[in-house]
Structure formats: structure tokens, C-alpha cells
Amino acid sequence: MYKPKIGDTVTCLYAVEAYYSNYGTLPACHFMPGDTGIVAHTDLPSVCRERVTFSCVDFTKDGRRWRVALTRDNIKRIRVRAGECNAKT
Numbered sequence: 001m002y003k004p005k006i007g008d009t010v011t012c013l014y015a016v017e018a019y020y021s022n023y024g025t026l027p028a029c030h031f032m033p034g035d036t037g038i039v040a041h042t043d044l045p046s047v048c049r050e051r052v053t054f055s056c057v058d059f060t061k062d063g064r065r066w067r068v069a070l071t072r073d074n075i076k077r078i079r080v081r082a083g084e085c086n087a088k089t
Contacts (some may be wrong), residue, residue, distance in 0.1 A: 016068050076084055
């Protein structure tokens with residue numbers, strides 16, 4: 001199983017709602033398969049489920065910056081060529 005590292009460009013295998021999505025005046029936002037983001041933090045413990053860790057991924061959608069939590073079973077590294085960046089952050 002892939003272990004993410006800070007700075008990796010990643011996508012997800014299934015959709016996850018972003019932090020603060022649909023909160024107050026903010027629109028709903030989901031990180032979808034095919035979206036790209038950059039790993040900001042890794043190995044963070046979950047407070048809801050025992051023995052589960054996740055990574056925080058930063059991404060941009062519709063001009064806004066968002067953050068999402070992805071567990072290891074829902075994160076996929078995207079390989080980019082040297083000097084190229086397809087992340088939208």
C-alpha cells in the first residue's frame with residue numbers, strides 16, 4: 001500500500017467532502033477521483049475511528065483553496081515528469 005509523503009501529488013479513489021464544505025456561506029466541495037492535490041501532512045490520527053491515520057491534501061477548485069483528509073486506502077500518487085506540475089494548488 002502506498003505511503004504518502006509531504007509534497008507528493010495525489011488523487012483519490014472515491015470522493016471525499018472537503019473541510020468546511022457547505023459551512024456557513026461556503027459552497028459544497030468534494031475532492032473527486034481525477035482531481036489533484038498536494039500532500040501537506042501525513043500520519044495524522046483519526047479522532048473518530050481507532051487505529052486509522054490519514055493525510056491532509058491541499059487542492060484548489062473553482063478558485064478556492066481547500067483541504068481534505070484521505071486515508072491510505074483512498075489515496076493514489078500521481079507521477080509527474082521532472083519540471084512539470086499538474087497540481088492545481
